[in-house]
Amino acid sequence: xxxxxxxxxxxxxxxxxxQMDDNIARLSRQLERLGIDVSVNWPVLETPVAxxxxxxxxxDKTYEGIFPWPAGEAPVPLVALMGSEAPGRLEWVLQQGISxxxxxxxxxxxxxxxxxxxxxxxxxxxxxxxxxxxxxxxVSKRPFVLHATVEMMKRCNLEEEAAFxxxxxxxxxxxxxIEEFCxxxxxxxxxxxxxxxxxQKNSSAG
Amino acid sequence: MxxxxxxxxxxxxxxxxxxxxxxxxxxxxxxxxxxNNDPDIPFAFIPAIENPGASIExxxxxxxKMLREQNCKHVxxxxxxxxxxxxxxxxxxxxxxxxxxxxxxxxxxxxxxxYLGASPNQQIIPLFQYVIPKxxxxxxxxxxxxxxxxxxxxxxxxxxxACGGETLGEKYLAFDxxxxxxxxAEIREKRPDFIFNNLVGTSSYAFYKAYARAGETDDxxxxxxxxxxxxxxxxxxxxxxxxxxxxxxxxxASYFDTLKTQASLEFRKKVAxxxxxxxxxSSDMVTGYSSIKILAAAILESGSDDVERIxxxxxxxxxxxxxxxxxxxxRTNHVGLHPVIAEITVRRDFRILSYSEDQIIADPYLVDxxxxxxxxxVDPKQKAASPLKMVK
Numbered sequence: 001x002x003x004x005x006x007x008x009x010x011x012x013x014x015x016x017x018x019q020m021d022d023n024i025a026r027l028s029r030q031l032e033r034l035g036i037d038v039s040v041n042w043p044v045l046e047t048p049v050a051x052x053x054x055x056x057x058x059x060d061k062t063y064e065g066i067f068p069w070p071a072g073e074a075p076v077p078l079v080a081l082m083g084s085e086a087p088g089r090l091e092w093v094l095q096q097g098i099s100x101x102x103x104x105x106x107x108x109x110x111x112x113x114x115x116x117x118x119x120x121x122x123x124x125x126x127x128x129x130x131x132x133x134x135x136x137x138x139v140s141k142r143p144f145v146l147h148a149t150v151e152m153m154k155r156c157n158l159e160e161e162a163a164f165x166x167x168x169x170x171x172x173x174x175x176x177x178i179e180e181f182c183x184x185x186x187x188x189x190x191x192x193x194x195x196x197x198x199x200q201k202n203s204s205a206g
Numbered sequence: 207m208x209x210x211x212x213x214x215x216x217x218x219x220x221x222x223x224x225x226x227x228x229x230x231x232x233x234x235x236x237x238x239x240x241x242n243n244d245p246d247i248p249f250a251f252i253p254a255i256e257n258p259g260a261s262i263e264x265x266x267x268x269x270x271k272m273l274r275e276q277n278c279k280h281v282x283x284x285x286x287x288x289x290x291x292x293x294x295x296x297x298x299x300x301x302x303x304x305x306x307x308x309x310x311x312x313x314x315x316x317x318x319x320x321y322l323g324a325s326p327n328q329q330i331i332p333l334f335q336y337v338i339p340k341x342x343x344x345x346x347x348x349x350x351x352x353x354x355x356x357x358x359x360x361x362x363x364x365x366x367x368a369c370g371g372e373t374l375g376e377k378y379l380a381f382d383x384x385x386x387x388x389x390x391a392e393i394r395e396k397r398p399d400f401i402f403n404n405l406v407g408t409s410s411y412a413f414y415k416a417y418a419r420a421g422e423t424d425d426x427x428x429x430x431x432x433x434x435x436x437x438x439x440x441x442x443x444x445x446x447x448x449x450x451x452x453x454x455x456x457x458x459a460s461y462f463d464t465l466k467t468q469a470s471l472e473f474r475k476k477v478a479x480x481x482x483x484x485x486x487x488s489s490d491m492v493t494g495y496s497s498i499k500i501l502a503a504a505i506l507e508s509g510s511d512d513v514e515r516i517x518x519x520x521x522x523x524x525x526x527x528x529x530x531x532x533x534x535x536x537r538t539n540h541v542g543l544h545p546v547i548a549e550i551t552v553r554r555d556f557r558i559l560s561y562s563e564d565q566i567i568a569d570p571y572l573v574d575x576x577x578x579x580x581x582x583x584v585d586p587k588q589k590a591a592s593p594l595k596m597v598k
Contacts, residue, residue, distance in 0.1 A: 006572055032537075033571070034573055108315060
């Protein structure tokens, strides 16, 4: 049975980029109840974000250049505190790559689930981005695989599937993806592979 | 003329969970009469009573009426989490205070609610700390198919996981489903160390009875070998288990009526005088009663029933109640409690097995829960002191 651990935010630090007011006092109190250390900054994010696990910000008053990172590249999950639902503001907070939002006025309910969702969304997006980077890299090296396969077919007189299979096991032996391996092959390396293949064929035949 | 303060009492005394609603309402009314008869108290509570009949649409409307038309600033009431969550937005809108008296699954902390019911760290954790060293760490979980059953079992699973134990099965029944034979069959096959029961009402009673019947031909199904343990069985339900089906099984609550503390004995006398000597006392009745007494004391202290002024004095006050010496925690708005663990006897009452002399501070989000400390506390080889957060 799969078990998700009870989310626990004890010992976390959260930065709030928002003017101090009743909403923020309520939000801070609820966060502190969860064992979280809170810093409220406005209008400059003075507390180093490296020490924090999440940033809440004013979705109504923040503007281009307020964050010390390019739009969409926040190093921690962002939560927008929204009063206005005007399309321009929605577009702006979306560009920042928010992981969750909360509507003002802030109530005592909803904060725990927002923390949980923001953290999970951020983590999921990071993992997806990682997978996409890996796959893009592999796709960009696909022509090398094609080239190496054709060479092996020609020089060893093999069908396409057999040629590919020689390359794949050679890549596996070197603990590389087939794309990485083929991208690293120059002409000498292919000749070396051909010889190794011929030698193995002869020894298994003899 | 005596100053009159209207108090809303919002309990379902008809419908599915009427037994609990009646207990809590009777407790609140007993407290209210005591306050009104006290010559030293310069005000009188005027009850505004509504019965939503366990129908969720009624809660919102009736609560609104109490606050808007009857000028209540305080409402004592609601049993289920669904009904509590239904009235909270109205309570917040009017900046009133809801006094909530039932054990619940935690993960809530509203500024406009005072919580007198037990949070998970005041019920499941002490229960498992008692049960695991005695019976083992392999549990079989049953529950009614709604948030109470799901969340209780989820925390239970987490606790067993933390100490290297396992959940051998987890089954849910619809409300009022009394077909429990398939649970018995699975238990017979899996042979757990204990059963964690979060069934409610008729399903729960049917399960105890089926378990006892299985015990007539199979020694495995005896409480000394594999007890049924639960967090929501109250005194008035014991007769529903029949003569013997409950005997030896274990339960926890913030109060049992066999508790021999001075405050408990005095409270039982009051209940006997009011309702007759046959009347059992449950934790629901005691918390209903205590909420009114605490509110009266806080009004006396602050000189007003204004919510902000009440909250300014409340967290510094100690209350000597049938629940023990208790105090509200400003960090969570929840009251500290003294969890009791007991076993059911053939006399259809609870024999006390353990009582926490120390007040256990509520931790509704399990912020201070530490899996390693928990594992140490249930390891029979360790003689470590109790790891629960305690205050003297």
